[in-house]
Amino acid sequence: MLLNQVYQYTDSTERIRVVYETLEFIWLISLDDESAWPILMPVSELHELIAAQTIKCISEPFTFSHVELDGAQTLKRDEAYAMLKILLKDHSELFDKTSRNRLIRNAVEATGKPRIYFIRQLRRYWQRGMTPNALLPDYHKSGGKGKSRRDVGNKLGRKRTTAEGVGAIITDDVAEIFSLAIDGFFLQNDKFSIKDAKDKAIGLYKSRYPDSDKTSIPTLRQFRYFYESNYKKHDVVRRRTPSKAYDKDIRALTSTSAFMNIGPGGRYEIDATIADLYLVSEKDPNKIIGRPVVYVVKDVFSRMVTGLYVGLENPSWVAAMMAMSNAFLDKTEYCRSYGIEIDSSMWPSIGIPASIMADKGELLHRQADVLVNAFNIQLSNSRSYRGDDKGGVERYFNTLQTKFRPYVGGIVEPVNGKKRLGRRYELDAELTLHAFTETVIHIIINYNTRHVVKDYDFAEDMPNDLPAVPIQLWNWGIKNRTGKLRPCSKEMVEVNLLPTEKGTVSEVGIGFKGLKYTCREAMAEGWFDRFKQTRPKKVEVAFDPRRTDVVYLRPDKSYQSYWICELSDRSRRYKGMSFVDAAGILKSSKVAEASANQDKDFEAPDLQETMERIAKRERDKKANTPRLTDSQRLAGTKGNRDEEREFERDNTSVNLKPESKQSTAEVIDIHTAHNSESIEYPSLDDFLGDDDD
Numbered sequence: 077m078l079l080n081q082v083y084q085y086t087d088s089t090e091r092i093r094v095v096y097e098t099l100e101f102i103w104l105i106s107l108d109d110e111s112a113w114p115i116l117m118p119v120s121e122l123h124e125l126i127a128a129q130t131i132k133c134i135s136e137p138f139t140f141s142h143v144e145l146d147g148a149q150t151l152k153r154d155e156a157y158a159m160l161k162i163l164l165k166d167h168s169e170l171f172d173k174t175s176r177n178r179l180i181r182n183a184v185e186a187t188g189k190p191r192i193y194f195i196r197q198l199r200r201y202w203q204r205g206m207t208p209n210a211l212l213p214d215y216h217k218s219g220g221k222g223k224s225r226r227d228v229g230n231k232l233g234r235k236r237t238t239a240e241g242v243g244a245i246i247t248d249d250v251a252e253i254f255s256l257a258i259d260g261f262f263l264q265n266d267k268f269s270i271k272d273a274k275d276k277a278i279g280l281y282k283s284r285y286p287d288s289d290k291t292s293i294p295t296l297r298q299f300r301y302f303y304e305s306n307y308k309k310h311d312v313v314r315r316r317t318p319s320k321a322y323d324k325d326i327r328a329l330t331s332t333s334a335f336m337n338i339g340p341g342g343r344y345e346i347d348a349t350i351a352d353l354y355l356v357s358e359k360d361p362n363k364i365i366g367r368p369v370v371y372v373v374k375d376v377f378s379r380m381v382t383g384l385y386v387g388l389e390n391p392s393w394v395a396a397m398m399a400m401s402n403a404f405l406d407k408t409e410y411c412r413s414y415g416i417e418i419d420s421s422m423w424p425s426i427g428i429p430a431s432i433m434a435d436k437g438e439l440l441h442r443q444a445d446v447l448v449n450a451f452n453i454q455l456s457n458s459r460s461y462r463g464d465d466k467g468g469v470e471r472y473f474n475t476l477q478t479k480f481r482p483y484v485g486g487i488v489e490p491v492n493g494k495k496r497l498g499r500r501y502e503l504d505a506e507l508t509l510h511a512f513t514e515t516v517i518h519i520i521i522n523y524n525t526r527h528v529v530k531d532y533d534f535a536e537d538m539p540n541d542l543p544a545v546p547i548q549l550w551n552w553g554i555k556n557r558t559g560k561l562r563p564c565s566k567e568m569v570e571v572n573l574l575p576t577e578k579g580t581v582s583e584v585g586i587g588f589k590g591l592k593y594t595c596r597e598a599m600a601e602g603w604f605d606r607f608k609q610t611r612p613k614k615v616e617v618a619f620d621p622r623r624t625d626v627v628y629l630r631p632d633k634s635y636q637s638y639w640i641c642e643l644s645d646r647s648r649r650y651k652g653m654s655f656v657d658a659a660g661i662l663k664s665s666k667v668a669e670a671s672a673n674q675d676k677d678f679e680a681p682d683l684q685e686t687m688e689r690i691a692k693r694e695r696d697k698k699a700n701t702p703r704l705t706d707s708q709r710l711a712g713t714k715g716n717r718d719e720e721r722e723f724e725r726d727n728t729s730v731n732l733k734p735e736s737k738q739s740t741a742e743v744i745d746i747h748t749a750h751n752s753e754s755i756e757y758p759s760l761d762d763f764l765g766d767d768d769d
Contacts, residue, residue: 078102078122078454080206083131091137095202096171099430103171105202107137114171114202119454138204149212156197156211159187163198165536170198246298253280254294254302262303263315274299339557340550341429343376346399348391349473354486354505355512364505367488368512371399372472375425377553379529380546381472381520382425383407386513394621396434397573400447404428404569411521414514422521424550427561430454450572450635451564472523479519484512571618571628572635579617579629585644586629588617589655590662593627593641617641621655 078094085091091107095114102122103114125131162183169175180194197211204210246254254277262273274296281293348371357363369391373383383403389395402410407423420426431454432447447453481487486505507515524546532544542552554561577588583606585592598604603611616630618638624647629639643651650658 078119082107082134082136083126084134085131086129091134092131093203093205095206096168105199107203110199112199112203113173116171136205138210152213153208153211157208159183159189159194160197160201160211162186163194164201246294246302249284250281250294251302253277253284254299255306256280257299258303258307263312266317270300270303271296273303338377340375340377340380340425340553341427341561343431343433344373344382344403344429345376346371346373346396346403346432346434347470347473348372348395348399350391351512352477352481352488353484353507353512354488354502355507355509356486356505358508358510361506361508364502365509368509369395370473370476370516371395372476373399373403374472375429375546375550377557378546378549379532380425380524380550382429384516384520386516387509389622393575397575400432401569401573404564405566411517414510414517416514416517416521418521422525422547424547424554425561426563428453428564429561431456446572446576446635450568451562475523475527476516476519480515484515568635571638574618574620574628576616576618576630579615579627580613581611581615584646586615586617586627586641588619588627589659591624591647591650591658592644593647594644595629595639595641597631597639598629598641619655624650624653624655624658 078097081094083092083094089108092104093107094102095105096103097119100119102117102119104117105114106112122131126133163170163179166175166179169179180191180198183189183194184191201210257273257277257280261276262268262270274294277299278293282288348369351368351370354367355365357365365388368386369389371383371385371391372381374380375382383399383401385395385399385402387395387398389398403425404427406420406426408418408420411418411423428451433456447455484507486501486503486507489501527546529544529546529549532549534542534544537556538552542548579586579588579593581587581598581603583604585594585604586598587593594604598611601610605611616633618628618630620626625643627641629641631637631639650661653661
């Protein structure tokens with residue numbers, strides 16, 4: 077979402093703010109021009125300026141401190157905002173000059189305020205962040221009321237009754253010491269107490285007044301009085317709380333997530349959590365497989381859960397990809413695979429939304445660019461440690477886990493919960509992944525069709541009798557608001573959501589992550605012919621990290637077509653593996669190959685030495701024979717070859733002869749063989765057997 081983002085031109089100090097947006101256009105106003113009005117710009121042009129680094133996104137330049145509820149600033153602000161609401165109820169018409177002038181004229185007639193008043197307040201509202209505090213006047217409270225008065229002659233307050241001495245007089249110097257201890261010590265670290273800060277102040281006091289004794293140092297009562305009189309509690313909380321934690325858990329909520337989301341599909345929020353229970357194996361219930369990961373995709377306008385993923389993949393692009401695929405497609409087949417029969421009207425969220433918000437860890441992944449390029453989805457990232465940026469989906473995790481917690485075993489108990497006689501809750505696990513997914517689907521369907529959203533912020537045009545049930549809000553929005561969902565095919569969603577990386581092409585196939593693939597279309601194009609000019613060097617390959625068997629090649633780098641590539645015979649050993657497993661084997665193979673190369677290199681000098689020794693031996697033999705002329709040596713080559721061949725045949729021919737062996741008969745003494753085997757001759761029946769055999 078671009079709304080309220082502030083940008084600055086890189087070649088100047090000019091700043092602009094996005095004050096309104098549609099799917100294709102935005103309206104910008106200059107923050108530095110006192111007579112500025114919003115101007116129209118296509119969203120694509122803004123993205124081009126960002127890509128060209130002509131402009132850059134900057135942090136919010138207007139911050140407003142908290143003001144007293146009965147202060148003059150607050151009264152002025154509330155009056156201005158009450159007047160401005162007359163114009164803001166027709167907010168979209170304020171960006172057309174004719175309509176704006178008409179609305180301002182009507183407001184002047186209705187309130188009696190001058191025209192310039194509405195112009196200044198409207199411009200101030202747009203330029204300073206579109207919040208009520210943007211209308212605060214540009215002056216600070218002044219005057220003498222509440223000023224500290226120091227009596228440097230006498231100690232103020234009641235006299236001591238138990239401790240010795242008069243005590244310290246709180247002069248301006250002592251007040252400065254107190255401020256140093258509070259600002260530099262107490263407010264900088266939420267682990268220190270007010271007493272720790274007082275001790276720090278006494279240390280500073282003794283350094284400045286080395287002659288002081290124990291009866292003249294400031295007391296805790298004096299220090300606490302100074303602290304409570306000069307520091308407002310909400311300012312202390314803000315300064316002692318880390319900014320991210322303050323913004324997430326403490327800051328005031330002045331708007332809702334549905335504001336400016338005009339209909340279903342305007343913005344989806346996606347987030348993941350690790351469920352608070354342990355699961356068991358489908359094959360063997362005795363095996364504990366750990367805690368599942370749950371991804372939920374939720375529509376901001378209707379609060380409907382539009383998609384989910386329940387599995388064992390760690391929170392990552394792969395798991396988010398499966399959740400988004402589920403959100404974009406019809407859920408009837410998905411539910412049927414878990415034995416749940418529904419029709420599309422019970423879970424009608426089918427199509428591609430206009431925008432998605434997720435954590436940085438998910439949508440900062442380089443593969444997330446496919447959401448923009450293939451589906452034209454506008455991406456936005458929640459700020460670090462700011463789960464409230466997508467509070468709808470964050471809160472739903474609590475709702476989901478509260479539902480199944482009382483009914484299943486293996487629930488993860490809180491750290492401060494009661495121990496169950498030392499028994500570990502993992503041992504109570506009983507649900508399989510399939511059963512848990514089935515449970516989650518039932519909970520989500522019940523939530524979408526029956527849950528009443530508490531404090532739903534109805535717009536003015538929504539009927540009074542419309543219940544705040546997600547499916548009814550969705551159906552009303554589809555019928556009465558601008559539709560943001562776009563249709564899509566199952567195949568294109570599944571392929572285009574896959575991560576994409578570069579592959580290579582050679583005569584042995586398409587190389588990707590160390591594996592080889594083949595493809596009928598590539599064969600037909602002659603990519604694998606041994607002629608380099610017929611094939612590209614690099615190709616875009618989409619792949620499912622969980623399976624190596626098939627990858628998808630984009631021949632023209634388009635998201636509208638793909639070729640299916642299968643694992644070739646050269647890489648058949650990796651069939652059925654994940655790419656992580658295949659990478660492990662490839663690494664092991666490279667390690668083994670490197671070790672073998674080391675052995676080869678180590679033994680190579682020995683082979684050289686052997687060959688040199690043989691060659692030297694034969695050279696020496698040749699040198700000791702009578703030398704013939706060159707012509708004599710050349711003339712007898714054929715005869716020499718025939719003679720040498722006969723010599724070789726005599727030495728290598730196979731000539732096996734039977735060996736003559738004469739065995740000596742064994743003589744057995746009949747008189748001494750009574751313990752040995754029987755020496756009777758066998759009968760003929762022993763050889764022939766019975767007639768029945």
